[in-house]
Amino acid sequence: MKQLFERLRPLFAVTDFEQRRTDLAFLHIPKDYAEMLIRHLRDHEGFSHLVFFTAVDYIEDGIFRLIYMLHNYATKDTLGVYVDLSRAEPVMTSIHPLWEQAALYQRELKEMFGIDFPGSPGVDEDFLLEGWDEIPPMRREFDTRAYAEKTFFPRAGREKTDPRAHMQAQLYPDEGEK
Amino acid sequence: MKNKDSMNDQELPNDGLTYPDTEYYCKTRPVPVAPQFEAMEKIRNWARANSLSVQAFGTGCGAVELRPLMTARYDAYRFGVMTSPTPRQSCVFIIGGYASVKTLKRIVVSYEQMQNPKFVVALGSCTVNGGMYWDSYNTINRIDYYIPVDLYISGCMPRPEALLAGFVKLKELIKAGKCEGANTYAENFDWYKANQKKIIKDWNMPDYNW
Numbered sequence: 001m002k003q004l005f006e007r008l009r010p011l012f013a014v015t016d017f018e019q020r021r022t023d024l025a026f027l028h029i030p031k032d033y034a035e036m037l038i039r040h041l042r043d044h045e046g047f048s049h050l051v052f053f054t055a056v057d058y059i060e061d062g063i064f065r066l067i068y069m070l071h072n073y074a075t076k077d078t079l080g081v082y083v084d085l086s087r088a089e090p091v092m093t094s095i096h097p098l099w100e101q102a103a104l105y106q107r108e109l110k111e112m113f114g115i116d117f118p119g120s121p122g123v124d125e126d127f128l129l130e131g132w133d134e135i136p137p138m139r140r141e142f143d144t145r146a147y148a149e150k151t152f153f154p155r156a157g158r159e160k161t162d163p164r165a166h167m168q169a170q171l172y173p174d175e176g177e178k
Numbered sequence: 179m180k181n182k183d184s185m186n187d188q189e190l191p192n193d194g195l196t197y198p199d200t201e202y203y204c205k206t207r208p209v210p211v212a213p214q215f216e217a218m219e220k221i222r223n224w225a226r227a228n229s230l231s232v233q234a235f236g237t238g239c240g241a242v243e244l245r246p247l248m249t250a251r252y253d254a255y256r257f258g259v260m261t262s263p264t265p266r267q268s269c270v271f272i273i274g275g276y277a278s279v280k281t282l283k284r285i286v287v288s289y290e291q292m293q294n295p296k297f298v299v300a301l302g303s304c305t306v307n308g309g310m311y312w313d314s315y316n317t318i319n320r321i322d323y324y325i326p327v328d329l330y331i332s333g334c335m336p337r338p339e340a341l342l343a344g345f346v347k348l349k350e351l352i353k354a355g356k357c358e359g360a361n362t363y364a365e366n367f368d369w370y371k372a373n374q375k376k377i378i379k380d381w382n383m384p385d386y387n388w
Contacts, residue, residue: 129316130280131380137315145313151377152319155307 001025001077004045012037016082026080034083035093038068042098046072047079050098053105055113059140062087064115068095085115094120112138194381203384208364211294219355226269226295227352228258230345233268235288238275240301240335247338257345265291270348273327275335276304278316282324283378289325290387294360297352299344300327303334310334323373326359 005017005027014037016028029037041047047070056065068081085092094117096103106117111127114136126132135142148154168175189205213219236244247254248261262268265288277285289298300321303309308319321327328351331344351357363370367386375381 126380128278128280130283131378133379142315144315147315148308148313148317148319152308152317153323153373154312155320158307158312 024078028082046074057140090115096120190385192384210361210364223353227349230259230270231262231268232270234261236274237281240274252338269296271298273300273305275302276311276317287387296360297328297357300330326362328357328359
């Protein structure tokens with residue numbers, strides 16, 4: 001897959017090539033060129049399958065990292081394309097012209113992370129969270145536990161034990177804390 | 179409830195509906211049904227307990243337990259338990275584990291469409307106190323704040339044997355005349371509705387579906 005990276009490097013601003021297995025590699029590309037690169041990979045390098053498309057919230061770095069996972073059936077290679085978006089302006093080019101099913105991923109990302117994909121079909125409709133009016137729940141600054149305790153009438157009496165200490169007391173009560 | 183009669187006169191607001199729909203749905207509240215004389219109720223409860231129709235609505239991971247339960251392996255028909263395809267033809271509602279807010283909306287619609295008397299079996303830890311999803315942003319913690327529950331079966335997941343034991347217990351409760359969930363719902367209708375509306379924020383259905 002190193003040859004693939006060498007072929008791409010004169011054409012696109014790809015950086016940080018990382019080979020994790022013989023058939024699995026990752027590379028980074030700036031936001032503005034990502035759609036072009038993915039189109040090139042699909043049409044000219046045989047990466048015809050969009051395996052998945054998701055995002056990770058790196059709140060410390062102030063970015064959302066989009067991950068496009070592409071698969072090549074001929075060579076059985078899998079390539080992950082990392083695209084960093086600023087958390088302040090999470091807008092990305094839609095890839096639904098390349099793969100129709102990407103629209104569903106993008107609808108989910110809009111709802112769960114608040115990343116907008118202008119022009120993607122149905123991107124503003126509710127997907128799983130009907131009538132959600134807080135910040136998107138998969139963002140790391142969203143306090144899930146506080147929200148649940150505020151909203152869902154928690155039942156009193158829930159106890160929490162450390163699994164290790166609990167099993168130690170159950171199985172080896174004489175040995176004490178190690 | 180204190181002034182039950184004056185409450186029943188009030189019409190439901192049906193705020194969530196827009197114009198043509200407001201004409202189609204009823205504004206009447208559910209009304210508690212007082213038991214008739216005792217001997218008759220005993221016969222009826224005996225009959226109710228021995229022909230339970232389970233609504234075929236899987237509301238969580240616990241719904242997978244219903245397949246072995248109803249088919250040849252555990253064969254719940256031995257116990258007089260059968261399945262029915264629609265809410266209007268069923269009397270037992272099994273809440274199969276965790277319920278997200280989106281599912282809860284469908285649960286409320288289905289529960290209200292079931293005819294009296296109706297019984298709710300809450301399956302799994304998630305219905306008791308949220309289970310392993312207790313701090314999730316989208317999973318309700320206790321189902322009894324939204325619909326009345328007659329019987330809990332704890333576990334994660336309970337096996338079909340536990341469900342069968344639950345059905346035996348449910349029959350005992352019905353025969354003893356303790357399963358009055360539909361009346362509880364009608365009497366505390368405002369409280370249940372307020373709880374439901376607190377978390378179902380896009381309320382676009384009638385206040386009482388029947």
